[in-house]
Amino acid sequence: MDGSDNYVKIINMRNFERVVKMIDSTKVVYGGGFNQETLYIQPTIMDNVGWSDAVMQEEIFGPLLPVIGFTDFEEVLDKILSFEKPLSAYLFSNEEKQKNSFVNKISFGGGCINDTIMHIANDKLPFGGVGNSGIGNYHGKFGFMAFSHQKPVFEKPNKGEFDLKYPPYTESKKKWVDKLV
8 A cells, every 4th residue: 555646644653653553443444554654544434433442542633533323412422521622523413402512512623513624624714723732723814813913002192191081080071981982
């Protein structure tokens, strides 16, 4: 397996080895192959993944998609809340109540419902982490604002002090403030 012209390789050996250790060949339903010489890992889907599996212990940053089935959605939300806040989260569901709970109860940097990765591909949406996954957003205007510092500066003129802000606060001053505000 030499890789693919359509998919990039893992950036270095340390990360290649880290991601490969997450692959449980007994749970692979698609992909699972890799080549250490080229640092290539096939896009891989693993089904029937458990919460204690290696792939669920840290952020992946590789072409692995663990799938966890469930029967009690609230139990799943509670379990997710017991972990650190993820950079991305994905839910596949047609249930409006589940979609709303997922978005409103789980804190994550960005995510998708019934898809993966598309929130990153859209430069009109901010992308970034929360908590241990990072701080701030980038993409388009969001990136510009994240890496910019708006520096507010107020300069008071040295003459013509406006005494409305100083005591005594008379009825006349109150009327002026009410008009100005």
